[in-house]
Amino acid sequence: MRLVFPLFDGFTALDLVGPYEILRMLPGAEIVLAGERAGQAVSDGVGGLSLVATHARAEVRAADVLLVPGGPGARRDVDDPALLEWITGVHATTRWTASVCTGALLLGAAGLLTGKSATTHWSAARELESYGATYTPERVVTHPGDRLIIGAGVSAGIDLALTLAAELTSPVHAQAYQLGLEYDPRPPYDAGSLAKAPAEAKALLGVVDG
Secondary structure, X not given: OEEEEEOOOOOOHHHHHHHHHHHOOOOOOEEEEEEOOOOOEEEOOOOOOEEEOOEEHHHOOOOOEEEEOOXXXXXXXXXXXXXXXXXXXXXXXXXXXXXXXXXXXXXXXXXXXXOOEEOOOHHHHHHHHOOOOEEOOOOEEEEHHHOEEEEOOOOHHHHHHHHHHHHXXXXXXXXXXXXXXXXXXXXXXXXXXXXXXXXHHHHHOOOOOO
């Protein structure tokens, strides 16, 4: 099973690494990190973490799963016609195409979310809707008939990957992967969404209610 993750400067590391930790456990999983060229070290652009591309994008024309991470680079690369054309071409071959966080903007810019409900990081909701999607704050949105699964911001990639693992194998397999990672979140604060975060926390991020 070929799992393709595109790399671009300014990706968010957890968008990719979170799903990777789940999906690498799928039977026969082959992980492909597709950059502009093979061997390229691609930086997340924020914390200085880099990943090395295993393949050049031009070499990758098909995938069982295409998973597009987000990050500042995703917002920038919505204007990169070569990347968008590549996403569209690979999507035509997939069993599932997925995005995490602002990776949804790349799917939207590629024309894959027009007329569909979708999610992304809350800060990119208006940008997502500019591509003809309808934003929903759901953690994971699936469109089985269109082979699309979309995750909300950053940490939602783990939930997305478990949902995807169940589709590709079975719910029991997904539960086993969850147990293997001891993914049993019990956050110390209940502030992980705009609906629940206190005003003081929003103010630190420059979020204005209303």
